[in-house]
Amino acid sequence: xxxxxxxxxxxxxxxxxxxxxxxxxxxxxxxxxxxxxxxxxxxxxxxxxxxxxxxxxxxxxxxxxxxxxxxxxxxxxxxxxxxxxxxxxxxxxxxxxxxxxxxxxxxxxxxxxxxxxxxxxxxxxxxxxxxxxxxxxxxxxxxxxxxxxxxx
Numbered sequence: 001x002x003x004x005x006x007x008x009x010x011x012x013x014x015x016x017x018x019x020x021x022x023x024x025x026x027x028x029x030x031x032x033x034x035x036x037x038x039x040x041x042x043x044x045x046x047x048x049x050x051x052x053x054x055x056x057x058x059x060x061x062x063x064x065x066x067x068x069x070x071x072x073x074x075x076x077x078x079x080x081x082x083x084x085x086x087x088x089x090x091x092x093x094x095x096x097x098x099x100x101x102x103x104x105x106x107x108x109x110x111x112x113x114x115x116x117x118x119x120x121x122x123x124x125x126x127x128x129x130x131x132x133x134x135x136x137x138x139x140x141x142x143x144x145x146x147x148x149x150x151x152x
Contacts, residue, residue: 002138005049009131012042016123023120028113036119043123046130053138079136087132090125097121 016039022028054070076084101118 006134013127016120020120023117043126094122094125
């Protein structure tokens with residue numbers, strides 16, 4: 001299941017990036033809204049699988065009454081530092097892209113390209129998170145933490 005989700009997240013990331021680059025060309029109307037809706041549905045499925053995998057782990061940090069909170073620092077520490085910065089950069093790019101697209105005043109013909117640019121910019125980030133999770137975090141949950149660290 002982990003491998004399938006990893007490949008789906010990678011394919012969704014590449015497809016979102018391709019749609020995003022396509023939105024800057026004259027062929028932005030080519031893929032249509034169905035591609036964005038299909039990728040959006042896929043990212044929600046991947047997010048649901050991610051939440052289900054997280055709920056099955058015993059990596060709970062604190063409890064606030066009846067609510068158990070995961071120890072996010074332990075989960076993020078399994079991701080390489082450069083990739084952590086890449087994920088943060090992708091989140092900042094998604095917000096910057098969204099704000100800049102809102103500031104545009106396009107004509108009716110270019111509105112489809114702007115909508116595709118907004119949606120695909122966010123989908124890049126939303127596929128990157130499951131991709132990183134299924135590659136580094138979910139695979140390292142059962143591993144020995146001492147064996148997972150590289151030698152200095």
